[in-house]
Amino acid sequence: MISLTINGKQYDVDVSTDTPLLWVIRDTIGLTGTKFGCGLQQCGACTVHLDGVAVRSCGVPVSSVGAKKVTTIEGLSAASSHPLQLAWIAEQVPQCGYCQPGQLMSAAALLAKKTKPTDADIDAAMSGNICRCGTYQRIRRAIHRAAGA
Amino acid sequence: MAKTISRRIFLKVSATGGALVIGGYLPGLHETGTAEAASLFEPNVWVKIGADDSITIMLSQLEMGQGVMTSMPMLVAEELDVDFKKIKTEWVPADPKYGNPNFGGAQLTAGSNSVRGMWKVLREAGATARAMLITAAAQTWSVADNTLNTENGEVVHRASGRRMRYGSLVDRAAALPVPKTVSLKSPKEFRLLGQPTPRLDIPEKVNGKAVFGIDVKRPGMLTARVVRCPVFGGKVESFNSDKAKAVPGVRQVVKISSGVAVVADNYWAASKGAQVLDVKWNEGPLANLSSVEIMKKYAVLAEQTGKIARNNGDAPAAVKNNSRSFERVFEVPFLAHACMEPMNCTADVRADRCDVWVPTQGQTASHEAAVAASGLPGKAVNIYTTYLGGGFGRRGEADFVTDAVETSKAVGKPVKVVWTREDDIQHDFYRPITYIRMWGAIDGSGKPVAFMQRMVQQSLMKRLGPLPPDGVDRISVDGSATLPYDIPNIRVEFIETDPGVPYGFWRSVGASVQGYVVEAFIDELATTAGKDPYQFRHDLLSKAPRHRAVLDLVAEKSGWGKPLPAGHARGIAVMEAFGSIVGQVAEVSVTNGAVRVHKLWCAVDTGWVINPDTIKAQMEGGTLYGLTAALKGEITIQNGRVTQHHFNDYQMIRHNDAPEVEVHIVPSTETPGGIGEPSTAIAAGALVNAIAAATGKRIYKLPIRPEQLRG
Numbered sequence: 075m076i077s078l079t080i081n082g083k084q085y086d087v088d089v090s091t092d093t094p095l096l097w098v099i100r101d102t103i104g105l106t107g108t109k110f111g112c113g114l115q116q117c118g119a120c121t122v123h124l125d126g127v128a129v130r131s132c133g134v135p136v137s138s139v140g141a142k143k144v145t146t147i148e149g150l151s152a153a154s155s156h157p158l159q160l161a162w163i164a165e166q167v168p169q170c171g172y173c174q175p176g177q178l179m180s181a182a183a184l185l186a187k188k189t190k191p192t193d194a195d196i197d198a199a200m201s202g203n204i205c206r207c208g209t210y211q212r213i214r215r216a217i218h219r220a221a222g223a
Numbered sequence: 224m225a226k227t228i229s230r231r232i233f234l235k236v237s238a239t240g241g242a243l244v245i246g247g248y249l250p251g252l253h254e255t256g257t258a259e260a261a262s263l264f265e266p267n268v269w270v271k272i273g274a275d276d277s278i279t280i281m282l283s284q285l286e287m288g289q290g291v292m293t294s295m296p297m298l299v300a301e302e303l304d305v306d307f308k309k310i311k312t313e314w315v316p317a318d319p320k321y322g323n324p325n326f327g328g329a330q331l332t333a334g335s336n337s338v339r340g341m342w343k344v345l346r347e348a349g350a351t352a353r354a355m356l357i358t359a360a361a362q363t364w365s366v367a368d369n370t371l372n373t374e375n376g377e378v379v380h381r382a383s384g385r386r387m388r389y390g391s392l393v394d395r396a397a398a399l400p401v402p403k404t405v406s407l408k409s410p411k412e413f414r415l416l417g418q419p420t421p422r423l424d425i426p427e428k429v430n431g432k433a434v435f436g437i438d439v440k441r442p443g444m445l446t447a448r449v450v451r452c453p454v455f456g457g458k459v460e461s462f463n464s465d466k467a468k469a470v471p472g473v474r475q476v477v478k479i480s481s482g483v484a485v486v487a488d489n490y491w492a493a494s495k496g497a498q499v500l501d502v503k504w505n506e507g508p509l510a511n512l513s514s515v516e517i518m519k520k521y522a523v524l525a526e527q528t529g530k531i532a533r534n535n536g537d538a539p540a541a542v543k544n545n546s547r548s549f550e551r552v553f554e555v556p557f558l559a560h561a562c563m564e565p566m567n568c569t570a571d572v573r574a575d576r577c578d579v580w581v582p583t584q585g586q587t588a589s590h591e592a593a594v595a596a597s598g599l600p601g602k603a604v605n606i607y608t609t610y611l612g613g614g615f616g617r618r619g620e621a622d623f624v625t626d627a628v629e630t631s632k633a634v635g636k637p638v639k640v641v642w643t644r645e646d647d648i649q650h651d652f653y654r655p656i657t658y659i660r661m662w663g664a665i666d667g668s669g670k671p672v673a674f675m676q677r678m679v680q681q682s683l684m685k686r687l688g689p690l691p692p693d694g695v696d697r698i699s700v701d702g703s704a705t706l707p708y709d710i711p712n713i714r715v716e717f718i719e720t721d722p723g724v725p726y727g728f729w730r731s732v733g734a735s736v737q738g739y740v741v742e743a744f745i746d747e748l749a750t751t752a753g754k755d756p757y758q759f760r761h762d763l764l765s766k767a768p769r770h771r772a773v774l775d776l777v778a779e780k781s782g783w784g785k786p787l788p789a790g791h792a793r794g795i796a797v798m799e800a801f802g803s804i805v806g807q808v809a810e811v812s813v814t815n816g817a818v819r820v821h822k823l824w825c826a827v828d829t830g831w832v833i834n835p836d837t838i839k840a841q842m843e844g845g846t847l848y849g850l851t852a853a854l855k856g857e858i859t860i861q862n863g864r865v866t867q868h869h870f871n872d873y874q875m876i877r878h879n880d881a882p883e884v885e886v887h888i889v890p891s892t893e894t895p896g897g898i899g900e901p902s903t904a905i906a907a908g909a910l911v912n913a914i915a916a917a918t919g920k921r922i923y924k925l926p927i928r929p930e931q932l933r934g
Contacts, residue, residue, distance in 0.1 A: 090471060093491045101446070101489040106438035107431015109612070110490070111563050112644040116870040119563060147431035154430045162429045166421065166836055169288025169844055171428030172435060172563040172612030197879035204870065206563045206613050207288045208847030210881035212840070 076136055080105070081149025091137035096120045098136045099146060107147035107175045111204070118203030121176035122146050128183035130202070147175035150182060158182055161220035169207035177203045181217050190221050264393035266355050266401055268320050269348035270299055276376060276390035278303070278310045283321040283330060284337040285584060286424055287614035288844070289899045290837035291337045293422045297833050298342055301415045302349030302407060304373040305389070312423065317586040317606060330586040333619045333728065335801035335897020338833060342895055350405040352396075359395040360387050410831040410892045419836040424610070436582030436609045439569045441637040445474060447630050448493040449640060451482040451650055454506040454863035455724060459483055461503045467496035476500065479629040481622065481650075486634050490641055506863060509723050514656060514860040517722045518554060521658035521679040529677050529716030530694035532704040536712035541664050541673035548664035548673065551747065553740045554924045557858040558654035558729055559865075559873060564612020565647045568627035571637035572597050577604045577628060582611040584618040592621035596628035615848070616728035620652055648873050649865040652727030653858055655681040657736050661744045664712075669752040671763070676703045676740075677716040681726045683733060690719070702737025702798055702904065707770045708745065708763035724860060730848055734800040734904035739853070739925065742796035742908030747921055756912060757783050757795050769828050770797055773806040773889055777826035780887050781808035790814070791821065794912025800904045802896030803829040804889075807846070807909035813917045816929030818854060820882040820910065828889035829896045835888055842902045843884040849906025851876045857926050 075086045080103060087102050099108050099122070108131060111119030115130035122131045123145040150156050154163075158181050161167075168174045177200070184191055184199035191199070196214055205213070262274040271279040280296035292312065300307045315321045322328030325340030353373055360378035361368045364385065372379045377386045410416075427433040452458065462483050464476035472492025477484050483502055487493035542548045569580040570593070577597040583589045586606050593604045611618055623640065631638040642650075657680045664673035683698040684690055691697075695717050697704065704715045729735060749759035757778045764771035774797045778784075783793060790812045797806040808824040825842045832838060855874040859866045867873040884902075911922040918932055 090491070097489060097491040101491070104440070105431070106434070106440075109435075109563075110437065110565065110641070112870055113494075114644070114869055114871070117563065117644075150430070154426065159429045163421070163425055166425060166840065168425050168428040169290075169840060170563065170611060170613045171288065171424065171433050174428055175431050178429060200878040202877075204563065204875045204877060206561060206615075206848070206875065208844035208851075208876070208881070209840075210847070210876075210878050211843060211883050213878070 078136070078139055078144060079141070080144040081146060087136070089136060091135065093136045094132050095122070095134040095136050095139060095144070096131040099131060099144070105146050105148050109172055109175060111173065111176075117173070118180060119173050119176045121179040121203065123179060123183055126183060126186055128180045147179060150178060156182065157220040158185065158216065161216035164219060165212045165216040167209050167212040167216050169209055173203060173205045177205065177213055181213070185217070185221060190223060191217060262393045262397070264352070264397045266352040266396070267348045269345060270303065270352050272352065272389050272393055274390050274393050276388055278305050278376070280310055280312055281315045281321070282312050283315045284323070284341060285332040285608055285611060287332070287584065287611035287618070289337070289841060290422055290834060291332065292424045293420060294338060294833045294837060295341060295345060297415055297420060298345035299349040301413060302346045303353050305376045307415055307420060309376070314608060317590055331588070331619065332584045332614070333616065334732070335899045335901070338895045339802055339897055346407050347405060350407055351402060354402050354405050355396045355399050356389050356392050358399055359392040362395065363387065363392070413831075417832045417835065420834050422837065433610050435564050435612045436569070436580060437564055437567045437612070437641060439580040439609065439639060441569060441571060441580075444569065444637040444639055445486050445488065445634065446490045446493050447484045447486040447638050447640045448490070448497040448643065449479065449482045449484045449626055449646070450497050450500050450502055451646060452504045452506065453649065454504070455509045455512065457504045457506040457510070457863075459502060460505040463501040466499040466501065470496040470499065475634050477630060477633040479626060479633065481626055484626070484630040484633070484640065486630060486638060494643070510863040512722060512724065512860055512863040514557060517656055517724070517860070518658060520722070521656070521720065524679045524718050524720055525658055525660050525677055527718065529718040532695040532697070532700040532715040532717050533706070534714050538662070538673045538675040538712040538714035541712040542662045542675060545664035545666065545672060547666070547751065548662065549751070551661045551744060551923060553659040553661065553743070555657045555736050555739065556856070556925060557656045557724065557860070558852055558856045559648050559651040559858050559867070560613070560615040560617035560729055561648065561873060561875065562613030562615060562617055565644055566617070566623040566642040567640060568623045569637065569639040570624070570627035570631040572628055572632040575599070575603060578607070579605065579624060579628065580607045580609060581624055582609045582618060583621070583624070584611065584614045585621070588619065588621045589624045592624040593628045596625045597632060615730040616732070617651065619728055644870065645868050648867055648869065652725045654729030654735060655683070655726040659736070659740050661740065663744060663748045665748060665752045669754060671708070671710050671748045671752065673712040674706060674708070674710045675714045677718065678703070679718045679720060680736075681721050681724070682719045683726070683728065686727060694719070696733070698733040700737070701733040702800065703741050705799060706741065707767040707799060708760070709766050710763065730845070731800060731900040731904035734798070734900070735849070735852070738796065738798050738800065738849075738904035739907035739911065742798060742905065743911045743922065746794070746796075746912040746915065750915070755784070760795070760797060769804045769893070770799065773797055773804045773826045773828050776887055776889060777806035777808050777824050780826065780885065781810070781824035783808060790917070792913050792917035794909045794914065794916055796905050796908030796912060798905050798908070800901040802894070803827055803898060803901045805901040805905050807902070807905050809909040809913040811910065811913040811917055813914060813932055816931070816933040818914060818927060818932070820850065820880075822882050823884045823909065824887070825884055825902055826887045826889060827898070827901065828891050828893070829898050830891050830893040831895060832888060833895070838888055838898050839886040841898045842886040845900060845902035846884045846906045847876055847881060849903040850910060853907035853910050853925055853927060855926055
């Protein structure tokens with residue numbers, strides 16, 4: 075049994091220790107907002123927070139999580155109230171929407187660190203998240219909006 | 224070798240009849256908003272009005288980010304005069320009565336055909352309901368129909384100011400005959416259409432609640448990964464599943480038509496099992512195929528005259544007899560779609576029924592594939608659709624449906640098949656590789672007198688059915704045969720061949736090649752003639768006023784001709800694609816062969832507008848899809864297999880190199896055009912022309928490599 079704290083709730087899961095956190099979240103816990111895009115940490119669709127730091131959950135073996143608190147898109151806020159979620163709606167960011175949970179989690183980790191990120195900060199923090207629909211400029215606008223810029 | 228898809232779709236439409244219930248939305252996982260009112264007014268299949276004032280609008284076109292879940296009901300709501308914030312939507316079952324007229328009644332979301340195919344049907348549906356509600360109120364008040372108006376879900380008697388809610392009229396309206404004809408509003412009367420309207424799907428796409436195909440869960444469901452032959456068309460000769468079955472969680476290993484499916488309790492176990500599975504392949508006749516050799520063969524084929532797609536004047540003579548004539552050769556590669564959501568499908572095949580949950584662009588094609596794979600009669604097969612994590616043409620195929628239905632049938636349990644990213648990139652239906660010869664001529668005064676094209680390509684049209692008697696694939700020459708420029712001698716030729724690589728519809732399809740090739744060549748004609756590329760096009764568009772207006776607008780908005788920072792240069796392009804006219808200007812700089820795209824301007828005339836912000840979003844995103852292909856996209860084939868594996872060797876534009884796209888919509892009352900694809904088609908054209916302006920180097924081969932621009 076491995077103990078995990080996800081979105082403030084404790085789970086004891088019986089999985090092989092090499093299972094990536096992504097698949098524990100999706101298949102074992104059943105939270106499907108965190109997406110599978112590549113499995114090699116190249117696209118960012120699976121981004122979650124470990125103690126507030128954005129990580130690619132497809133590359134994190136569940137055994138390495140330990141006591142770190144996991145936050146997924148479902149735990150980002152109650153009732154979609156995070157400033158980034160509100161900004162995402164205001165800027166009408168998502169198209170297909172598949173990458174957006176990962177984009178939001180990367181952006182939330184950035185804002186937690188830098189309350190007024192520059193475009194260069196956004197490039198540095200967000201370039202691991204691919205959006206095939208090409209919503210990048212709206213994501214940038216939404217991050218600035220959420221930062222109150 | 225690719226199976227014909229839509230021909231089967233067309234046959235299916237006539238065969239299904241009205242009895243089938245396929246399509247629809249995931250039961251229990253999505254609020255369908257069905258009116259539960261005691262009385263219900265259903266004047267047609269598209270709208271239901273309840274006695275409780277509920278307005279339910281049916282959705283047939285599938286949502287992959289292009290905004291149809293919002294724009295389709297807006298068409299109904301405009302004519303019905305209801306508050307759009309209060310409407311509910313419901314996904315429809317597959318049934319010919321919900322089909323798209325642009326696909327002969329099949330249910331398919333492709334080719335920028337949602338608005339183009341459905342606008343009239345949906346507006347008439349709303350207008351019919353409104354007319355009947357007016358008649359019902361007129362009878363109630365004993366007044367003439369033409370003394371009444373409607374607004375926000377109420378009928379209003381103009382003279383007295385009396386009002387009745389639609390809900391209070393449903394019983395009386397339902398008893399009326401359905402009018403045979405209704406008049407539609409003129410664009411000037413629109414209250415909702417043309418207003419930026421928040422998309423209905425966005426709230427659940429920011430909190431993880433949106434359900435995509437990969438998120439489907441069914442009781443007792445297993446998860447499978449399929450091990451496929453790396454060579455196109457290869458088959459399983461034998462396999463040993465001992466090691467795979469030894470992986471904890473792996474339940475069964477079964478042979479299906481696309482390979483061997485490792486079926487497990489969850490994805491990770493299936494994946495580990497797949498990695499240790501021993502398969503011996505019969506690689507088949509394509510094991511020596513290479514994209515380099517394919518292109519060499521195409522060059523030889525291009526020595527011959529092709530089938531004539533367009534012929535004005537005598538272009539070969541004009542080229543031959545003119546001292547300022549030249550020939551250029553263009554090459555474009557195979558491209559994968561690379562949807563962010565890997566292909567997947569969930570199927571539950573029982574003895575007497577088959578249920579399928581799938582992110583698809585085509586309910587009809589998915590149904591067809593599930594019927595074939597399950598062996599069950601059509602009426603026993605149910606297709607439920609979800610949101611699509613990208614489509615771009617890839618999800619118009621149904622190979623993933625076949626995977627899931629065959630696997631579920633083999634193991635007797637519900638199974639979700641999930642593709643890996645490698646599977647997705649290596650087993651796609653690719654945008655076909657293309658070889659194009661272009662000839663042009665300029666006369667003594669600097670006017671172009673000849674434009675000639677000969678293209679060699681797999682026939683996209685053959686995926687839909689046979690080529691027409693003239694042998695010309697109109698999809699492949701979309702953008703060249705439709706050349707808008709006033710040039711006296713024009714000839715476009717098409718040569719079809721098929722090396723066996725699976726190919727299909729990739730966002731903007733034939734125009735994805737022609738937007739680049741035609742506009743790059745026109746640009747070279749302009750500079751050869753010593754003309755400004757914008758002015759040259761403007762002068763040649765005297766007979767194409769919509770093109771000219773778009774060109775002028777994008778030139779004005781981009782500051783065409785005004786000074787730029789040192790090292791920066793602009794390129795321009797204009798074309799018609801999918802019924803819309805699109806113009807683009809790119810501003811770039813090139814440093815040691817590395818291209819930096821600073822900004823893009825886009826102008827579009829897409830006819831009267833439904834949701835302007837959706838148009839802007841599609842122009843922005845479509846442009847980046849085209850830029851990604853031009854700057855990075857190439858699928859190569861060696862030894863019958865795709866060389867690329869992943870996002871590291873099949874790269875995407877990311878945040879740090881994504882330019883801003885500034886979009887301007889031309890006010891228009893023309894019939895609506897498509898909006899999902901035109902900006903993808905034109906992106907490479909404006910880009911390579913800007914690169915030529917910056918460096919003096921023309922790009923004849925995509926993708927653009929730094930080596931082409933150094934030295």
